[in-house]
Amino acid sequence: MIIVEAIQWIAANLSTFTGAFNRHMVMSLISLAxxxxxxxxxGIAVARSPRAAFVTVNVAGAARSIPSLAILAAAMPILGIGLLPSVIALCVLxxxxxxxxxxxxxREVDPAILDAANGMGMGRSDILWQIEIPLAIPSILSGVRTAAIQVIGGAALASFIGGGGLGDFINAGIAIMDMPRLLVGAIPIALLAILAELTFGWLERRVSHRS
Structure with missing residues (x-):
C-alpha cells in the first residue's frame, strides 16, 4: 500500500524528513508572525476611516486573488532563492x-457601546484596548485561521524557489514518478492544515462564547 510505503520511507530517512518538516514549520510560523x-x-489604523478601510479592503481582496505560485515566482527575480524570498512571499499570502x-x-463593534464608553470618559486608547480589540478577537482569529491554512499550503510551493520544506518531497515524487515520496510531503502538509483549522476554529469558538 502506498501510504505504508510512505511511512516506511519516513522511518528509513527520519533525519531528512525531520529537517524538511522543521523547515516547513519555520517558514510558516515566521511568515504568519x-x-x-x-x-x-x-487594520486597526484604517478601520475607523471609511475611505481608508474601503481602499485597504479592496487592495487586500485583490491580493488574495493572486495565485500562490505567482507570488513565489515574482519574489525569485527580486530576492533570489532560499528561505528569505520564501518567507516574504508567504507573508504576502x-x-x-x-x-x-x-x-x-x-468595524463591527456596536457604535452604541463606543458611545457609552465615550460617555463614561474613556480615552481613545482605552476604548481600543479594552473594548474594540477584545470584541474583534473572534474575527481576528478567523483571519489567523485562514492565513495559517494558506501559508501552510503555500509553503509547499516554496520548494520551487529553494525554500525547502515538505514541498521538496512532493516535487521529487512528481519528478521521478514516486507516489510514496510524494505522499511523504503531501500527507503531513494536509495534516498540518487540518490541525490549524481545528485549533484556530476551537479558539475562535471559545473566545466568541466569552464575548
Missing part, C-alpha cells in the same frame, strides 16, 4: 486575510 505584526496595526478580518472585527 510577520503577517500578524504588519496586518494587525494596519498571510497579510490579506489578517488585514481584512481585523478591519471587519473593529
Amino acid at each position: 510577520i503577517g500578524l505584526a504588519v496586518a494587525l496595526p494596519a 498571510a497579510i490579506p486575510p489578517l488585514l481584512l478580518n481585523t478591519i471587519i472585527g473593529i
Whole structure:
C-alpha cells in the first residue's frame, strides 16, 4: 500500500524528513508572525476611516486573488532563492486575510457601546484596548485561521524557489514518478492544515462564547 510505503520511507530517512518538516514549520510560523505584526496595526489604523478601510479592503481582496505560485515566482527575480524570498512571499499570502478580518472585527463593534464608553470618559486608547480589540478577537482569529491554512499550503510551493520544506518531497515524487515520496510531503502538509483549522476554529469558538 502506498501510504505504508510512505511511512516506511519516513522511518528509513527520519533525519531528512525531520529537517524538511522543521523547515516547513519555520517558514510558516515566521511568515504568519510577520503577517500578524504588519496586518494587525494596519487594520486597526484604517478601520475607523471609511475611505481608508474601503481602499485597504479592496487592495487586500485583490491580493488574495493572486495565485500562490505567482507570488513565489515574482519574489525569485527580486530576492533570489532560499528561505528569505520564501518567507516574504508567504507573508504576502498571510497579510490579506489578517488585514481584512481585523478591519471587519473593529468595524463591527456596536457604535452604541463606543458611545457609552465615550460617555463614561474613556480615552481613545482605552476604548481600543479594552473594548474594540477584545470584541474583534473572534474575527481576528478567523483571519489567523485562514492565513495559517494558506501559508501552510503555500509553503509547499516554496520548494520551487529553494525554500525547502515538505514541498521538496512532493516535487521529487512528481519528478521521478514516486507516489510514496510524494505522499511523504503531501500527507503531513494536509495534516498540518487540518490541525490549524481545528485549533484556530476551537479558539475562535471559545473566545466568541466569552464575548
